[in-house]
Amino acid sequence: MADRSKVIFGNQMSAKDYKKALEKKKSYLRQFGDDSKAAYSAKLVENATLYEPLGVYDIRVNEGEGEIPFDTEKGIIVGNIRMGFGHYRISIAMASAAKALGYTPYWMDLNSYKDTTCTKVIGKQNDLYSFGSRLSQKLPLFNKLVWEPMNYEGFRQLSYNAADQKNAELMAPVFHSIPKDIPLIGTHVWPAQAALHAGMEHVVNAIPDNWPMALHLAEGATHTIQTHQSYMGYRILNGFKKKEVLNPMPAEDLVYTGHYIDHELVANIEKDCDARLARKKNGEPMRFLMSIGGAGAQRELFAAVIKYLLPAVKAKKAALYVNVGDYKAVWDELCRDIPELAEISTTHFNDWADTNAFAQDAIVGNVEGIHAFWHENIFEAVYCTNLLMRSADVLLTKPSELAFYPIPKLFLKRIGGHEKWGAIHSAEMGDGSLECEDVPHTLQMIKLFLEEEATLKYMCDRIKANKVSGLYDGAYEVVKLAMAKKSK
Template sequence: MTEGKIDRAASIFGNVISAKDHRKAERSKSKFIRRFGDDSGADHPAVVRKNPYIGDALGVRDIRVGQEEARKVPAEQREEFDREKGVIVGNIRMGFGHYRISMAMASAASALGYVPYWMDLNSFPETTCTKVISAQNDLYSKGSRMSQKSKLFNRLFWEPMNYEGFRKLSYNASDQKNAELMAPVFQNVPKDIPLIGTHVWPAQAAIHGGMKYVVNAIPDNWPMALHLAEGSVHTIQTHQAYQGYRILNGMRGDEVLKPMPADSLVYTGHYVDHELVSNIEEDCRKRLLRKKNGKPMHFLLTIGGAGAQKEIFAGIIRYLLPMVREGRAALYVNVGDYRNVWDQLTSEIRGLKDISVEHFNSWENTENFAAGALDGDVEGIHAFWHENIFQAVYCTNLLMRSCDVLITKPSELSFYPVPKLFIHRIGGHEKWGAIHSAEIGDGTLECQDIPHVIQMLELFMNDPVLLEDMCHNIVRNKEMGIYDGAYEAVKLAMRLKEDRR
């Protein structure tokens, strides 16, 4: 540790980490130093430019870090940091979930009159920070895919790791040590601009890097020490998770731990984009009207960043194909930036390509389709693929407004205000997203296999009660502020700055 720095791996909210686990955390950091070096002595310039993909839609500016990245931004494109209205959204690409939550924060910040800065710690290739994150991201993506192909691997390793492994305080200690290697990317970022981390690593790195006002937006509904960033204010989407985090429930077996201080944890509600929240009533009204008038029911299938679960989606598409041909259903399929997944689906499912319209790598085409689908009739199957990560993720957000049912695993999309059909999870922690959604009435139970998914599809198609109930619940949930989490997180970040000046 550098002199004067707090060793955040030594204790967590007053709970001392054992010498054995602390040594393990030190070894984890040392391993990454041997592999990628330690650039804490390097000079990493930070430059600002308008985001070329979601800059217009969400008012987002990029923060680019490193000598190479600075050279890529011409002088005429550079902007100054807005130290009064600026708020940084610190994130990483690890799957699509953290990017989507980041977009919700940026959308809310823009709607509230602030300037959102996008800082992806996994996008500065010359830095040790990005190298460390990329290595762990690659490992996680590989595990996600393997868990879908091997039931034995999933049962014996992946589920326990995602459910109990990440829950342990000792895991957080290792992350805190590794995050010390990520701190240098904040070297030239103004320390008085509030930051919202939509993954724990940006929040931890920001604290180590001297950022003064840090909010750590916790994504999951299952309390895990993985998500702790002491020194920040943690935000939570559900009351159940608030209680679990407050007492650090089960994070060291049956031991009763010292709780998190009250000012370190805040319930906000779900992190959702302004564009979706502000149109909830109208979008639900149109869903019910389509059902009443016998229009095709719009299903949206979205494949996550790990590219897993293709087999489940293939079973869904095969079931819906006859109804699509009959004009009873319409289907959106967003494969994100995984073109190979769509190619595999079309090669495996006879007739799929013949009745599909491919909206590929044309953002203008995607935007036009999404806008037209809000009021116009939609038929057939529409496939979406975008090479750019921003477009790949935000495509689902655009399509969500005109879909009747979103078919997804119970991850970050569990918290979105649209009727949802949940397929089998990837990782045990995700199941609590489906449980919460079913309890507040805007999504189904988690369907563990294709036959149960088909059963739920039949209910949506043939019984109006399920869709009607979810739409009414979504409107009621909005009235209670359940979907206001992104607004509240942004307000909290800016309030920290005001209160601590």
């Protein structure tokens, strides 16, 4: 295999950048050890949260042999990492689409194999990224001078991809016992890169962001994108080496698919949008869904929104879902910031059956007040938002992976410059607001939703039209593409 840190899509890296990539790999080897010769076992286990609704099996590495055989005909691996919630959410969409199309989804989280060098490397980088995300919300100067530039231009450079490719070599051993002819969809670039280094034969790299960055390149895979806007940026590797004109990515390596969305959400778009408009027409409380990001940031913004909505909640003009994911401390802090919050809220904490029942009942039933959700299980923490979307009227979120979902959206301030392009795309598609970069503009949008029907109707109409155009069919298309690679 060619050294993918030396030459990337025909573009030679400088000796300095290559040396830096090698040194980074050596540093991790010194910290975490070399397990490249390890013969790690792999077995399949039903996923406790996702097996029943989506048929998902976990791939467990280094836990002995299992009794369930890999299905090399219908099986498809969704390779991901726990780094925030976004990559898990996109993975859920892929698993949902796979099941809907008759395939068996295998969940492979490279950040879950604690005894491996792979997971130790990812874990360290995840800790740093989460810390940076939270810090960026507390220190405006750090956000302006460090975090935004790194997420916007730093990750854009080929030199970053060169370093990642070397790091991905350390992740390859976890694939030792996995059949190499099972198609794999990477919902983060590292599983895609690692799979290729390990000799997996049919790899699709599902790019999550709308801002083209070299971070997301996995040469040797088929790259999929959710928007036409990002196509040429990836095709010509625009800005990936400052102003240098680069050799382009081959046309066959880049495919537009549309948004990566769960089958259950896509199949019910018309019904759910009609229900939103009916609730508005009937004067029922408007349901706002607030979903905190996987780094646990933006608590202060959440508090400002909740305080603003409290009078409307008490007057039964609004209802509020607050999903703090697996960050119980965020809810506790919100309750300290807003003393009456705990008293007037109904909590759905760490009880998945209760959360499921509420989400299903709310689709057709009445909802009032504030409902708070917290689950220490990461799958429940993430999937909770997906389940609540169907009965919610408006989703309040930073413009991350949720920017692409078929629900009216109010965009909170981004965390990282790359995220702003998610809001821009959503506004262009008509299913979301502009990014509200401060509290006053956020509250302005909430007021619009509460006091008039036009904004909600406009977004619902666009969502239904977008469905007809196939905009939300991306997960189906990625799965089809991955399985088609096997038949070539």
